[in-house]
Amino acid sequence: MAEEPSSKVLVAGGGVAGLAAVRALQAAAPGHFDVELITPQRHVTTRSLDAGPPFLRATTARVELAELAGELGFRFTRDALEAVDPGARELLTQGGAQRFYDTLILALGTRPxxxxxxxxxxxxxxxxxxxxxxxxxxxxxxxxxxxxxxxxxxxxxxxxxxxxxxxxxxxxxxxxxxxxxxxxxxxxxxxxxxxxxxxxxxxxxxxxxxxxxxxxxxxxxxxxxxxxxxLVGRAVSGLPPGAANGFTDVDETGRVTGVEDIYAVGDMTGSRLLAARQAGLAADAIAARAVV
Ligand SMILES: Cc1cc2nc3c(=O)[nH]c(=O)nc-3n(C[C@H](O)[C@H](O)[C@H](O)COP(=O)(O)OP(=O)(O)OC[C@H]3O[C@@H](n4cnc5c(N)ncnc54)[C@H](O)[C@@H]3O)c2cc1C
The missing domain is CATH 3.50.50.60 (FAD/NAD(P)-binding domain)
Incomplete structure (x- = not known):
């Protein structure tokens, strides 16, 4: 019999890091996590610039997040994180929804x-x-x-x-x-x-x-x-102030300093590690704590 997902993971941010975190979690403990991705945009797009005269071609590969969610088996909510209450393990969205989590992964990118x-x-x-x-x-x-x-x-x-x-x-x-x-x-x-x-x-x-x-x-x-x-980080209401320039302070596994069960991955940490590598480290740490 298939295992029922037993641990609720919210991922805020649908860029490279957020999606890499979803994939890494699914790989680290298949079927164990009930994953919901919350992000404001409908698509994930590549940022690479295609060379070609007379100038760079303005083409990007775009994938519908709803489609990806169906294929990969996560829930997708088009909304944005407004604030976090770490004590109550609760996230509030800009659209006014409340979500409870066992683990929260922040992947909000940066602001230029x-x-x-x-x-x-x-x-x-x-x-x-x-x-x-x-x-x-x-x-x-x-x-x-x-x-x-x-x-x-x-x-x-x-x-x-x-x-x-x-x-x-x-x-x-x-x-x-x-x-x-x-x-x-x-x-x-x-x-x-x-x-x-x-x-x-x-x-x-x-x-x-x-x-x-x-x-x-x-x-x-x-x-x-x-x-x-x-690039400057995105401060998250409800979390302790992070490192310089608004970047979120994390340990080597991506765990946010000073709070329980909240991780941050990707550009918002100011780390020079590739987003997919950070997501893998965080997923391994989350799986190690959740699956006993
Ligand atoms: C032109 C260009 C080309 C690049 N090419 C490469 C490359 O070839 N290889 C490479 O490794 N790196 C490349 N990079 C860098 C790479 O794009 C970043 O390192 C990577 O996108 C970081 O991913 P991220 O998920 O942390 O942030 P982002 O990709 O910026 O994603 C952040 C996500 O968070 C969402 N978000 C923001 N606020 C909220 C909120 N309040 N609630 C919920 N969601 C929110 C956003 O909508 C977005 O989906 C390039 C960058 C640029 C500018």
């Missing part, structure tokens, strides 16, 4: 904030149109990553695509990348081979009046500058 004053923000596909529109009338532009603690591949990808776009149109456009991190040799070679100027291990403080102002002093001219956002 302006990283470099005066720049055009680039968070991914959603900002591509604005970036292309800003490029049209200029002869020089810079792409900026202010901190080494950012997801930088999209910045290099969009810089390479900008150079390809200019070449394709026969437009004279000087493209420069200024990044706080140290770039690898293959990446540097690829950028330089595409005619892109590169300044790595360089921090930009702000962009003002056609000039990038550098942390170490000095300026670089560019007609426009596009920067990756600074």
């Amino acid at each position: 904030a302006v990283a470099v004053e005066g720049t055009v923000p680039f968070r991914g596909l959603e900002d591509l149109g604005a970036v292309v529109a800003a490029l049209e009338p200029v002869a020089s532009m810079a792409y900026v990553a202010r901190s080494a603690n950012m997801w930088t591949p999209p910045l290099y990808e969009v810089a390479l695509q900008t150079a390809a776009w200019a070449a394709h149109r026969g437009v004279a456009l000087r493209v420069l990348v200024v990044t706080a991190e140290r770039t690898t040799d293959p990446l540097s070679a690829r950028l330089l081979a595409s005619g892109i100027g590169l300044m790595d291990e360089t921090v930009v403080e702000r962009f003002h009046d056609g000039r990038l102002e550098l942390a170490g002093g000095g300026t670089i001219s560019a007609e426009i500058a596009v920067a990756l956002p600074h």
Whole structure:
């Protein structure tokens, strides 16, 4: 006879980390958990940028969460977490619903904030149109990553695509990348081979009046500058204040510091571990405590 699910797990957040947590829990203790995913959006989408002239293709793979829930055997509620009461093991949603849990997994991602004053923000596909529109009338532009603690591949990808776009149109456009991190040799070679100027291990403080102002002093001219956002965590009402920049403080298994049976995974923890790895560690810890 099939085992009845005996432990109620709420997962708040339907991005990579939330879905990875659902899968990891199901793998760690098949049939043991009654899982409900609460997230405001209908779809899960990939964030990868597909290269292709004349510019990045604005296509994303989208999967209906309701469909996925049916296939994988979890419940899906389209709503958002409003607050948590850890003492009562209760979650309140923005839609006014109450849910009780044995274990709560938070996977709420981050919020983008302006990283470099005066720049055009680039968070991914959603900002591509604005970036292309800003490029049209200029002869020089810079792409900026202010901190080494950012997801930088999209910045290099969009810089390479900008150079390809200019070449394709026969437009004279000087493209420069200024990044706080140290770039690898293959990446540097690829950028330089595409005619892109590169300044790595360089921090930009702000962009003002056609000039990038550098942390170490000095300026670089560019007609426009596009920067990756600074990501900040999402504070959760009812939980103790977390680490710097609103990130949630967790131990090595993802358990939220100072409360019982609440875990956090993915970008909201500020960890550099991949979301799927964090979700796996949390699922193993939850299964070890729940299945005796
Ligand atoms: C352009 C781009 C490309 C990237 N490419 C890659 C890549 O190739 N490989 C890689 O490893 N990483 C990549 N990343 C980074 C990767 O996207 C993140 O590390 C990953 O998405 C983090 O997943 P997450 O689930 O923590 O957060 P998110 O994916 O941001 O998901 C957060 C979820 O929480 C939901 N949510 C928010 N508030 C609430 C609330 N109050 N209640 C309930 N739900 C809520 C949101 O709707 C969302 O579903 C890329 C990032 C960008 C910007």
